[in-house]
Amino acid sequence: MSKIKVLLVDDxxxxxxxxSERLQFRGFDTDAALNSVDALRLASINDYDVAVIDLKLPLVTGQDLMKMIKHIQPDLKIIFMTGHCSDDQGRKGIGKGYFDCLIKPIKIDILFESIIAAVLSYPEKK
Amino acid sequence: MSINGEWHKSDFDLMADKNRQNSSNKHYRRLLKYSIITTTFVAIVPLIIMLVINYYQYRKAYLADIMYPISRQTSNISSSLESFINERRSALNLVIREKEYSELADKAELAVTFKNLKESFDGFVDISLINSDGDQAAYFGPYNLEGKNYKDQDWFHETCIKGSFVSDIFMGFRGMPHFVIAIYRENSNGSFYILRATIESDMLYHKILSQNQPVSSDAFILNQDQILQSPSKYHGNILEKSDIEVPPYSLQTEVIESQNNGTDIIIGYAYIKNTPFILIEITNPASIMSNWVSASNNLLGLVIVCIILMIIVIVWISRRMVSHVRHSDMKWMKMLSEISNTNKMASVGRLAAGVSHEINNPLAIISENAGMVLDIMSVTDEFQQKTKISKHLNSIIKAVDRCSNITHRLLGFAKRMDTKTEGIDILLLLKEVVGFDQSEAQNRNINIDITGGSDIMNIESDRGQLQQVFLNILNNALDAVKSGDTISVHIEQVGSKFIRVAVSDTGSGIPKADLERIFEPFYTTKKENGTGLGLSITYGIVIKLGGSMKVKSTQGEGTTFIVDLPIVNNQK
Known part of the structure; x- marks a missing residue:
């Protein structure tokens, strides 16, 4: 069984x-990107299982980045991180197509569980 | 109340700021005073001016009415007096022109003349002829005055100069008042003589002075020396000095107002031509004026009644006006403070959102780095101080948790609240909310009672937000009570438009100083356990839903939060 591949995007x-390092500790294979350009570059090179994206990025928003990445990897699961939304109502504004939205600061265990849940949600997987 | 006072101030009767209220009371009292004084002044001064003008004009007209008949009466009497004296003077003049000195000097002839005179005119007492040396050349009358010399007497000289003379009144030999008329004639040879007659004045008084006299008036004759030439009713006897002063000389009849012994009198007078006599007619106006006085007294009484009524009405209207002003001022102030509350909420919200968002990233970095160290340590062998380091790292992570708790609540505070309205059974909603807390309450042996509300209809409001409001209040109550206490939730309808939910606990109560600030953002008494946002968020939601929120608390007895919610929400 190969490692779960995670892409982290945050400025x-x-x-x-x-x-990224902490997730590697927990057995994930992770790449980190500081902006959307790097993120797209990495996404076009590697196959990821999950992308963890900050909603507030320079140049483009997290939502825009999600749409662009989905052009490359339509099945990729997206988990958003945000310092802004705090409950269900706030999340509604983000739109559809993502797997989860976590509030910063994120507890590592919660992120871990969310990534596992995302991977498990693939219909047939490794 | 002031604009920059605490933003929830208008909701708390118990926080009445005594000093400020006193000063505002003073302000309204002053307003009332000025209003009363100004209105009274404006209303009453013209009335008084009118009254005074009316008094004098009316009095003047009335006096003129009185003076006219007095003037006529005086004129009548004076012309009668004048003609009485003129008749006799003319008769003597006729005698002296008709008869030569020699004829008059003859005693028998003089007697005949006197007899003729006396037949034609009343009052002649005697007649005498005086030659140019002043000697009495002939005399006819009851007294023997022959041989008397008048050369040194004033009247003799005056007659020589003026041609005729009328004397003052004097007492004759019989104790009767008399006066003398003397006529002068010059002979062709240059010598002269005087015809002198004594006339009884008694009939003058009876026939002339007393004609048509009303009781209140007094007519008499005065000479230049203020000596009475006739008896008077009230101003002395004949030949006494009168208390009425000689009025100024005038050719015609005059009427003047004067004073005598402190009472007002009206004097009509006329100088009788070619005599020393001044006719005086005195009227006491009091008797005639009495009508006028009573009329003016009635008017004065009426005006006083009017003024009193006016003052009553003015005071009443002023009080109403000032209380109205006060009421609208207070409404205005309340509105201003509500506006400032809203602004405060909005700016706190914006600030909170900005700050929270910016702080969340560094918090995440702290948390991740501390977590990283812990992760590394978990795969590292035991080393010195390992437990101590991991303990400190854990406390860093805990502190970050607390911070993020605060920032998340702040974000909740700042969040735009889009109220969605639906029909809500408030009793059911409260039961649900109580349900959330039921396990904690049971653990701590706290009883939560819900009373009332079974007959209350659904209200239009936002379910999620109402849940948030009551959960927050209930959690506060749970924090305040001890094991075994009771929290009671009471629902009732207030008026036709509101329902009221009162959450009471039997906890320790809130000190007055805290009560004033309890709804302020970041104000907390729970030290590290609270963010100070719960009640201010709750308050904001209640206001947003068109309701109001109050707190009443007695230290040692407990606290009651009262939430009034509109049955129909108009604040969409």
């Missing part, structure tokens, strides 16, 4: 690399 350098 906070310290956050995204630390998070």
């Amino acid at each position: 906070e350098e310290e956050l995204v690399f630390t998070l």
